[in-house]
Amino acid sequence: MTATTPPAAVASVGADLFAGAIEAQAVTVERVDWRPPMDGTADDLATVATDPLRRDANRRAVEAMLAVQGNLVDVAPASEVLGLEPGQFLHAGPPIAWDRTSGPLQGALLGAAALEGLVGDPEDARALFESGSSVSLDPCHHHSAVGPMAGVVSPSMWMFVIEDSESGRRTYCSLNEGLGKVLRYGAYSPEVLERLRWMSAVLGPLLRDAVRSTGPVDVTGILTQMLQMGDEAHNRNRAGTLMLLRDLAPAMVDVGHAAKDVAESLRFIGGNDHFFLNLAMPACKLALDAARDIEGSTMVVAMARNGTDFGIQVSGTGDAWFTGPAQLADGLFLGDYGPDDANPDIGDSAITETAGIGGFSMATAPAIVRFVGGSVPDALATTRRMHEITLAKNPRWTIPVLEFEGAPTGIDVSAVCRTGILPQINTGMAGKLAGVGQVGAGLVTPPAEIFPKALAALAHRVRSRA
Amino acid sequence: MTVSHVEIRSGAYADSVTLLQVSREVAGAPGVTAAQVAMATPLNLEVLERMGFEIPPCSPNDMVVALSLESEDHLSSALAAVATALSATSRRSEAGEAVVPPRTTRSALARAGADLALVSVPGANAAVEAMDALDAGHDVMVFSDNVPVEQEVALKRIAADRDLLVMGPDCGTAMVGGLGLGFANVVEPGAVGIVAASGTGCQQLMCLLSAAGVGVGAALGVGGRDLSTAVGGLSTRQALRRLDADPAIERIVVVSKPPAPEVARALEEYAATLATPVDFALLGQGQPDLTNATEKVLSTLGRPVPTWPTWGTVTRTARPGYLRGFFVGGTLCDEAMLLAAERLGPIRSNIPLSAELALDESMTADAHLMIDFGDDGMTQGRAHPMIDPTLRLEHLARAATDPSTSVVLLDVVLGHGAESDPAAGLAPAIAALDVPVVVACVGTEHDPQILSTQAAALAEAGAEVHLSNARAAARAVALVEEATR
Numbered sequence: 013m014t015a016t017t018p019p020a021a022v023a024s025v026g027a028d029l030f031a032g033a034i035e036a037q038a039v040t041v042e043r044v045d046w047r048p049p050m051d052g053t054a055d056d057l058a059t060v061a062t063d064p065l066r067r068d069a070n071r072r073a074v075e076a077m078l079a080v081q082g083n084l085v086d087v088a089p090a091s092e093v094l095g096l097e098p099g100q101f102l103h104a105g106p107p108i109a110w111d112r113t114s115g116p117l118q119g120a121l122l123g124a125a126a127l128e129g130l131v132g133d134p135e136d137a138r139a140l141f142e143s144g145s146s147v148s149l150d151p152c153h154h155h156s157a158v159g160p161m162a163g164v165v166s167p168s169m170w171m172f173v174i175e176d177s178e179s180g181r182r183t184y185c186s187l188n189e190g191l192g193k194v195l196r197y198g199a200y201s202p203e204v205l206e207r208l209r210w211m212s213a214v215l216g217p218l219l220r221d222a223v224r225s226t227g228p229v230d231v232t233g234i235l236t237q238m239l240q241m242g243d244e245a246h247n248r249n250r251a252g253t254l255m256l257l258r259d260l261a262p263a264m265v266d267v268g269h270a271a272k273d274v275a276e277s278l279r280f281i282g283g284n285d286h287f288f289l290n291l292a293m294p295a296c297k298l299a300l301d302a303a304r305d306i307e308g309s310t311m312v313v314a315m316a317r318n319g320t321d322f323g324i325q326v327s328g329t330g331d332a333w334f335t336g337p338a339q340l341a342d343g344l345f346l347g348d349y350g351p352d353d354a355n356p357d358i359g360d361s362a363i364t365e366t367a368g369i370g371g372f373s374m375a376t377a378p379a380i381v382r383f384v385g386g387s388v389p390d391a392l393a394t395t396r397r398m399h400e401i402t403l404a405k406n407p408r409w410t411i412p413v414l415e416f417e418g419a420p421t422g423i424d425v426s427a428v429c430r431t432g433i434l435p436q437i438n439t440g441m442a443g444k445l446a447g448v449g450q451v452g453a454g455l456v457t458p459p460a461e462i463f464p465k466a467l468a469a470l471a472h473r474v475r476s477r478a
Numbered sequence: 479m480t481v482s483h484v485e486i487r488s489g490a491y492a493d494s495v496t497l498l499q500v501s502r503e504v505a506g507a508p509g510v511t512a513a514q515v516a517m518a519t520p521l522n523l524e525v526l527e528r529m530g531f532e533i534p535p536c537s538p539n540d541m542v543v544a545l546s547l548e549s550e551d552h553l554s555s556a557l558a559a560v561a562t563a564l565s566a567t568s569r570r571s572e573a574g575e576a577v578v579p580p581r582t583t584r585s586a587l588a589r590a591g592a593d594l595a596l597v598s599v600p601g602a603n604a605a606v607e608a609m610d611a612l613d614a615g616h617d618v619m620v621f622s623d624n625v626p627v628e629q630e631v632a633l634k635r636i637a638a639d640r641d642l643l644v645m646g647p648d649c650g651t652a653m654v655g656g657l658g659l660g661f662a663n664v665v666e667p668g669a670v671g672i673v674a675a676s677g678t679g680c681q682q683l684m685c686l687l688s689a690a691g692v693g694v695g696a697a698l699g700v701g702g703r704d705l706s707t708a709v710g711g712l713s714t715r716q717a718l719r720r721l722d723a724d725p726a727i728e729r730i731v732v733v734s735k736p737p738a739p740e741v742a743r744a745l746e747e748y749a750a751t752l753a754t755p756v757d758f759a760l761l762g763q764g765q766p767d768l769t770n771a772t773e774k775v776l777s778t779l780g781r782p783v784p785t786w787p788t789w790g791t792v793t794r795t796a797r798p799g800y801l802r803g804f805f806v807g808g809t810l811c812d813e814a815m816l817l818a819a820e821r822l823g824p825i826r827s828n829i830p831l832s833a834e835l836a837l838d839e840s841m842t843a844d845a846h847l848m849i850d851f852g853d854d855g856m857t858q859g860r861a862h863p864m865i866d867p868t869l870r871l872e873h874l875a876r877a878a879t880d881p882s883t884s885v886v887l888l889d890v891v892l893g894h895g896a897e898s899d900p901a902a903g904l905a906p907a908i909a910a911l912d913v914p915v916v917v918a919c920v921g922t923e924h925d926p927q928i929l930s931t932q933a934a935a936l937a938e939a940g941a942e943v944h945l946s947n948a949r950a951a952a953r954a955v956a957l958v959e960e961a962t963r
Contacts, residue, residue: 014655014720014723014724014726015654015655015671015695015696015698015717015720015721015724015727016654016655016656016667016671016695016696016724016726016727017654017655018654018655018656018657019592019593019594019654019655019657020591020592020593021590021591021592021593021594022590022592022594022595022596022657022659023580023583023586023587023590023592023594023595023596023611024586024595024596024598025582025583025586025595025596025597025598025599025607026493026596026597026598026599026607026621026622027493027494027495027496027598027621027861027865028493028495028496029495029865029895030596030598030621030659030660030895031596033658033662033894033895034596034657034659036894036926037656037657037658037894039657040590040592041590042580042586042587042589042590042592043579043580043586044579044580044581044582044583044585044586044607045579045580045581046491046493046581046599046607047491047539047581048491048517048538048539048600048603049603049606051537051539054602054603055602057603057606058602058603058605058606058626058629061605061606061609062605062609062629062632062633062636064636067613393577393578396577396578397578399578399585400578400580400581400582400585426606427582427584430581430582430606431581431582433581
C-alpha cells in the first residue's frame with residue numbers, strides 16, 4: 013500500500029465515532045465488537061502479542077497439525093502397545109490422586125480392577141486404590157492415548173492404534189462400549205464387565221485381524237466425510253461408524269473367525285452410534301501432538317477433564333497442565349435423571365474440540381442441537397463464534413452449510429483471554445455416583461480461569477527469553 | 479431530597495464516547511438530577527465518588543449505572559431511559575440471526591478484506607489489537623494513548639522488520655490516500671507528504687497549507703513519542719521511506735512536538751539520503767513555530783504566503799493578571815507556551831516546558847498557565863476533549879470568576895472525528911467572560927463543521943479568531959503585556 017492510495021476497507025476497533033467518520037468518507041468499515049479482556053490479562057496479552065516468536069510459532073503449529081494423516085493400523089491389548097502392567101491404570105484428564113477422584117472415575121477404576129482380576133468384587137478395589145501400594149494412576153495423555161469419559165485403560169483392554177504415515181508417530185484409544193451402563197460412565201455392574209470381557213476376547217482380536225488384513229484405514233479421511241454427513245464427531249458419530257463398518261466388514265467376514273462372533277461384532281458396532289468416537293479422538297490427538305512444544309506458540313494442544321479438574325496443555329508451555337474445576341454440562345437428561353445426578357465434566361473427548369470438530373463444528377450437526385434446547389441458528393452461531401478464538405480454518409474438514417468454510421482450528425489462548433469466548437464442548441454426562449453410568453448429554457465449557465493461567469505462563473516464558 | 483440508585487452490570491461494555499452520550503441522554507430524562515453510566519475504571523470511580531455516589535466493589539470490566547433521582551418514583555422511567563440510550567448505540571444484529579460480530583481486529587480485517595486497522599481501545603489493550611494488523615501484513619493507526627512505551631517500541635520494531643507502518647500510539651491524525659483517520663481535516667490532494675509526531679501540529683500544517691492553496695497527498699502520523707529517545711523515531715523513518723517511495727509525493731514535511739535532540743539529528747541525517755526533499759518543523763525553544771515553518775515550505779515550493787485569516791477582533795479590555803490557555807491540542811499548547819514563555823516568562827502547565835513548572839492536581843496556579851486537556855493524564859477513562867468538552871468548559875467557567883485572569887487563549891480543532899459543533903458549547907462560555915478571548919481555530923472550509931461558520935460563531939460571542947495558532951498566541955501575549963505594562 014502506498015501512502016497516497018486509499019485503503020480498500022478499514023477495520024476499526026474502539027470508539028465508534030471514528031468508524032462513523034470513515035464511513036462518512038465513503039470507505040467500508042468493519043467494526044470490531046470489542047470488550048475488555050478477561051480480568052488481569054492486559055499486560056500478559058501485550059507481552060505475548062509482541063513476542064517476536066509468536067506469529068511463526070503459531071503458523072508452524074497449525075501447519076504441523078494439519079499435515080497429519082491418521083490411519084488405523086492395528087488393534088492390540090494395552091499391555092502390548094502401551095506396556096501397561098497389572099495394577100497400572102490410565103484415566104482421562106489431567107493427573108489426579110484417588111482421594112480427589114469423582115464418582116464416575118472411581119466407578120470405572122473399580123470395574124477395571126475387577127476386570128484385571130485384582131479383586132473379585134469391584135467394591136473390594138476401593139481399599140487397593142486408597143492404599144495405593146499395588147496400583148498407580150496416570151493420565152492417558154501421558155501415554156500418547158486418549159480415553160472418553162472416565163477414560164480408564166487397564167492392561168487387558170484392547171486399543172485402536174492410529175499412526176501418522178509421514179512420521180510413524182502413534183496414538184491409542186480403547187474400543188467404545190456403547191451408551192448407558194458402561195465402564196467409561198462409571199458403571200461396573202456384572203453386565204458391564206461381561207461386555208468388556210467379550211470385547212477383549214472376541215471383538216478386539218477380530219478387529220485386529222480385519223485391520224491387518226485390509227490394511228490401514230484412513231481415519232482423517234473418514235472424519236472429512238463425516239463432517240459432510242451431519243456428524244460433528246463428538247456427540248454424533250453415526251456416519252463415521254457406518255463408514256468404518258463399510259471399510260472393515262469384508263475383512264471381518266473374511267479373516268476366518270466364527271460366523272457367530274462376526275455377526276455379533278457387526279451388530280455391536282452397527283448398534284453403537286458412538287463406535288467411531290474412539291477413532292476420532294486418537295486421530296485428533298495424533299494431529300495435535302504434532303503441534304506440541306513449539307516455543308512461542310499460544311495454541312492449545314489438549315483439553316481434558318478427569319471429572320474433578322479441567323486441564324489444558326499449550327504448545328508453547330511443554331507438558332504443563334493448567335487446571336480449574338470441571339463444570340457441569342447444560343443439556344438433556346436420560347429418564348428421570350436431573351441436574352443433581354450429574355457429575356462435572358469428564359473425559360479426554362474434548363480433544364475433538366481442540367482439533368476443531370465436536371462443539372466447534374456444531375454447525376454441521378444440526379440434528380443434535382436440541383441436546384441443549386438450542387436451534388439451528390445457534391449451531392451456526394457457535395461454529396462462527398469459535399472462529400473468533402481459533403488460529404486457522406481446516407482446509408480438509410469443511411462444513412457445507414457454512415459455504416464449505418473450514419472447521420475452526422487451533423484454539424488460541426490469547427484470543428480466548430481477549431474475547432472471553434470459551435471453547436464450546438459437546439459432551440456426555442456421567443452420573444456423579446460411582447456405578448450409575450450415563451445420565452445425559454449436553455454442552456459445557458472449560459472453567460474460564462485456566463486460560464489466563466496458561467497465558468501468564470506463556471508471558472513468563474517470553475519475559476525470561478528477552 | 480434526592481435518591482441515589484447505583485447498579486453494577488457485569489459483562490456489559492460500551493466505549494467511553496458512547497457512554498458519555500448515554501449519560502447525557504439519561505441525565506436529561508424526567509426526574510433525573512444526575513446520571514453517570516460508565517465503565518468502572520479507577521478514574522471513572524473517582525468521578526462517580528465526586529458526584530456523591532457510593533460504588534460497591536467492582537472491576538474495571540463492569541459497567542456502573544449511577545442515577546440521582548428527584549424521588550424513587552422516577553427510578554423505573556430512568557432505568558428505561560438507560561436501556562433505550564444503550565440499545566440505541568448498539569449495532570448488534572437482529573436476535574435469532576446466526577451472525578457473530580468480529581471480536582478481534584484480526585477477525586474484522588479478514589472479514590472485510592480490510593488493509594488498514596484503526597485502533598482506539600483503551601491504551602492497555604491497544605498493542606494487542608495493533609499486532610493483529612501487523613500479523614495480517616497491514617499498517618495500523620493507533621489513536622489510543624496511555625500505551626506503555628515498551629509496547630510501543632516492540633510494535634514498531636516488529637513493523638519495521640515487516641516493512642509496515644505503525645501510526646501511533648497517541649496518533650490523533652492521519653490521512654492516507656485522501657482518507658482522514660481520527661481527527662482529520664478535509665484538504666485538497668497535493669504533492670506534499672507530512673510525517674507527524676503530533677496530531678494537532680499536523681492539522682495546523684494541513685490547514686495552513688490548505689489556506690495557502692497547497693494540497694496534501696498523505697499525512698502519516700507516528701505518535702507523539704516517536705521522536706523520543708526511547709522510541710528513537712522508528713515510525714518516522716518508516717513513514718519517510720514510504721513517502722519517499724511514493725511518486726505522487728514531491729516534498730515531505732516532518733512535524734513534531736519538541737523531539738529528543740539526538741533523534742532529530744539522526745532523522746535529519748537519514749532524510750538527507752532520500753530522493754525527496756524533507757523539511758523539518760520541530761517545535762522547540764529557538765525553533766520556528768508551525769506558521770513560520772509552513773511559510774518556509776511555501777517559499778521552497780515557490781508559492782506566495784497569504785495573509786493568515788482572522789475573524790472578529792478583541793473589544794474587551796484586558797486587566798493586569800495572568801494568561802490562561804486552555805487547549806485540546808497538545809502541540810498547539812506546546813507552541814503557544816514556547817511563544818509566550820519568551821515574552822511573559824515561566825508558564826505553568828500539565829505539559830510544562832520544564833519539570834519545575836508542572837501544575838499540581840488542582841490544575842490552577844497564581845501564574846500564567848496553559849493546560850492541555852488532551853494529555854494522557856487527562857484522558858484516562860474519559861473521551862478526548864475534542865469529543866467531550868465538559869472538562870475544558872468547567873475550567874473556562876472557573877477562569878471567568880477568577881479576577882487574576884487577564885486574557886484567555888483557546889484552540890478549537892475542526893475536522894472528521896471532532897465535535898460536530900464546538901462553537902455551540904464554547905460561545906456561551908466565551909460570552910460569559912469579561913476578559914479578551916483569543917481563539918486558534920484549526921480547520922478548513924471542507925471540514926464537516928465548516929471553518930468560516932465556526933469562526934464566525936466564536937467571533938460573534940466576543941472572541942478574536944485566528945487560523946494560525948502562533949498568531950493567536952502572539953496576540954494573546956501582546957494583550958497581557960499591554961494590560962500589565
